[in-house]
Amino acid sequence: MKKTLLALTLVAACVSAFAQGKVSFGNDSLHFYTLGTVLPGDTAGLIPVSPLASGRTLQATLYAGATATSLSLQTTLVLDVAGWLTDGRQINRNVILSAGIPGAALANFQIVLTDTGATLPGTINNTTLLTSALFGATGYFGTSGAFTATPGGSLTYPGLVPGGPAASTWGPGALTVNAVPEPTSMVLAGLGAASLLLFRRRK
Numbered sequence: 001m002k003k004t005l006l007a008l009t010l011v012a013a014c015v016s017a018f019a020q021g022k023v024s025f026g027n028d029s030l031h032f033y034t035l036g037t038v039l040p041g042d043t044a045g046l047i048p049v050s051p052l053a054s055g056r057t058l059q060a061t062l063y064a065g066a067t068a069t070s071l072s073l074q075t076t077l078v079l080d081v082a083g084w085l086t087d088g089r090q091i092n093r094n095v096i097l098s099a100g101i102p103g104a105a106l107a108n109f110q111i112v113l114t115d116t117g118a119t120l121p122g123t124i125n126n127t128t129l130l131t132s133a134l135f136g137a138t139g140y141f142g143t144s145g146a147f148t149a150t151p152g153g154s155l156t157y158p159g160l161v162p163g164g165p166a167a168s169t170w171g172p173g174a175l176t177v178n179a180v181p182e183p184t185s186m187v188l189a190g191l192g193a194a195s196l197l198l199f200r201r202r203k
Contacts, residue, residue: 021103021151023166024159025062025075025111026092027175031144031161033060033079033088033113034174039139046088047177050079056139057116058177060090064097068108068126068146072098078116088174094157103153109160109170110146113177115139132180142177144170 027033033047041053051057058079065071075095077083085091101107108126112135119136132141149168152158158166 019102019153020099021064021097021101021105021107021153022157023062023064023095023097023109023149023151024092024157025060025077025095026090026159026161027111028089028159028161030172031170032174033058033090033142034176035140036142036176036178039179042179047079048087049081049084054139058113058140059116059118061112061114061120062095063110063112063124063126064101064151065108065123065126066101066105071108071110071124071126073120073122074098076120079113092159097151101151103151105153106148106150108146108148109144109168111144111160111175113140113142113175137180139180140177141180142175144175147171 035042035044035047038044039054039056047058059076060079061076062074063071064074074097075093077090077093079090083090097107110124110126110130112130114135114137117138121134124130126146130143135141147168147170149160149166149170151166156165158164160166160168160170162168162170162172
């Protein structure tokens with residue numbers, strides 16, 4: 001009797017694991033990670049193995065959800081020596097998606113790159129514009145934008161890049177990460193804009 005119960009428990013666990021979606025989290029040469037505007041010491045272009053010259057270490061975070069309005073954090077990969085294939089290309093990491101994101105059914109995704117000091121929210125909304133402030137990013141921030149793909153439903157982990165079995169809609173082009181403006185710079189920009197408005201009204 002005990003053996004039967006153990007066997008049934010194992011079967012149930014396997015069935016639930018097969019029901020959950022599976023993806024290979026990575027990028028390719030059409031979706032390189034690049035630096036746009038940079039902090040002092042860093043250079044624009046393909047992101048090299050971090051930590052960067054400025055001392056920042058970057059991380060790539062995968063969000064996924066069955067609906068576009070609620071994507072949950074699935075995994076985070078620190079882009080250090082162990083996290084890179086080559087400059088601009090992270091390693092591929094197999095991910096079993098959280099419950100509620102079944103395999104073989106269209107799902108919503110977004111990839112976010114930040115510095116490791118960022119605070120990652122547990123859920124995001126794919127229909128609103130993500131900002132560095134939402135993530136508490138103080139060094140760098142970038143996102144792939146919203147896209148859809150079909151996770152694997154059995155033993156396969158299809159890649160999130162287009163052209164594979166996941167039928168991903170992640171558009172071609174670099175995922176560009178930009179330096180986050182310092183609060184003082186933002187205040188100065190705001191004061192400059194306000195003074196321009198006042199000056200224009202006086203005329």
